[in-house]
Amino acid sequence: MYHIDGTDYLKEKYYKKTQSVCPECLQVIDAEVVEEDDEIWMKKTCEEHGFFKDKISSSAKYYKWTHFGTDEWNFLKNGEANPPDCNSSDPRGCPYNCGLCDEHLSTCSLALIDLTNRCNFNCNFCYANVKKAGYWIEPSLEEIDRVMKHFRNKSIPTPAIMFSGGEPTVRADFPEICKMAKDNGFKEVICATNGYGFQRKKGGLEFTKKCFENGLDTLYLQFDGINNETLEKTRSIKNLKPYKERVIENCREVGLTSVVLVQTVVKGITDLEIGNVIQYAIDNIDVVRGIVYQPVSLCGRITAEDMEDIRITNADVIKEVDRQTGGKISINDAWYPLSTIVELGRIVAYLADVEPVEFTCHPDLLAPIEQTL
Ligand code: SF4
Known part of the structure; x- marks a missing residue:
């Protein structure tokens, strides 16, 4: 399967730098998402509490299909039409402020x-x-x-x-x-x-x-x-x-x-x-x-x-x-992530003249099995 830039992403090893929290002290720390033995793992080290790793997916192939697919179909909104819900003024920002903050897309x-x-x-x-x-x-x-x-x-x-x-x-x-x-x-x-x-x-x-x-x-x-x-x-x-x-x-x-x-x-x-x-x-x-x-x-x-x-x-x-x-x-x-129905939702909303329901959520949310039934 080919990515939009022409690379065969199923053959490429998955690697991504991100941020997470230490499970002990909840401080935000750097993390890596890596492919190992056809699985996807998150690895991170807290200066105080040491090294942690956790399995994100038991199939690198499936993970790459859902994640690269949604990269190409980028449905995330820019947040402008979504004024923040939270009044918390925690200076550390996300994820310590609750509700939909202005980093929520x-x-x-x-x-x-x-x-x-x-x-x-x-x-x-x-x-x-x-x-x-x-x-x-x-x-x-x-x-x-x-x-x-x-x-x-x-x-x-x-x-x-x-x-x-x-x-x-x-x-x-x-x-x-x-x-x-x-x-x-x-x-x-x-x-x-x-x-x-x-x-x-x-x-x-x-x-x-x-x-x-x-x-x-x-x-x-x-x-x-x-x-x-x-x-x-x-x-x-x-x-x-x-x-x-x-x-x-x-x-x-x-x-x-x-x-x-x-x-x-x-x-x-x-x-x-x-x-x-x-x-x-x-x-x-x-x-x-x-x-x-x-x-x-x-x-x-x-x-x-x-x-x-x-x-x-x-x-x-x-x-x-x-x-x-x-x-x-x-x-x-094909097990599609929920976010892939966004375009369909827009068409239905337009035809029915109703508010669009846009599931612009994380690709780890699968479409429910109801479509198969
Ligand atoms: S059904 Fe069980 S899990 Fe759900 S709220 Fe009641 S006690 Fe909790």
């Missing part, structure tokens, strides 16, 4: 609001729920409305909103919040959920119907696998399969046909279920719109050796999709 496509840190689950790796945090935090309706207006009043209004938590549907006023989102002009209203409100044996169907009627478009449904044993390992709860199935059934019943299965990928546990989840999605294609893979975040206290053992990259997921579907979704298919 793309507009906000998806607003995310944590509605609560309460949750009916208590997953062992979670740091977001009230039981682990030790305090309860829940914005009022007035505060939520203010945040929504902030996103809609930007010079390029944010078109989509996702409610997260904790578990957002433990709030009794969740249907009201969906309506508030539509009233504020959000085109796509999404709920990141373990399924709680939608699956309840008493009232789950009515709750699903009410949310749908009030403007909920999509469920971003936690879905680690189809076997109870797997779900028990990740969520520490027995017999979760019927719980997840009730969500799908209730969505089907009320006509909510946009469920995205979100699989947290943990090496040796949920990665073994990648093929099962794809088959489940195909079997329920009238309701399931796609699958999103979220490699488990390795951001807590963990040794470098353990991290290397359980690190899972996009390329690992692609290899497993190929293996577990018997090559029906092949590693040799």
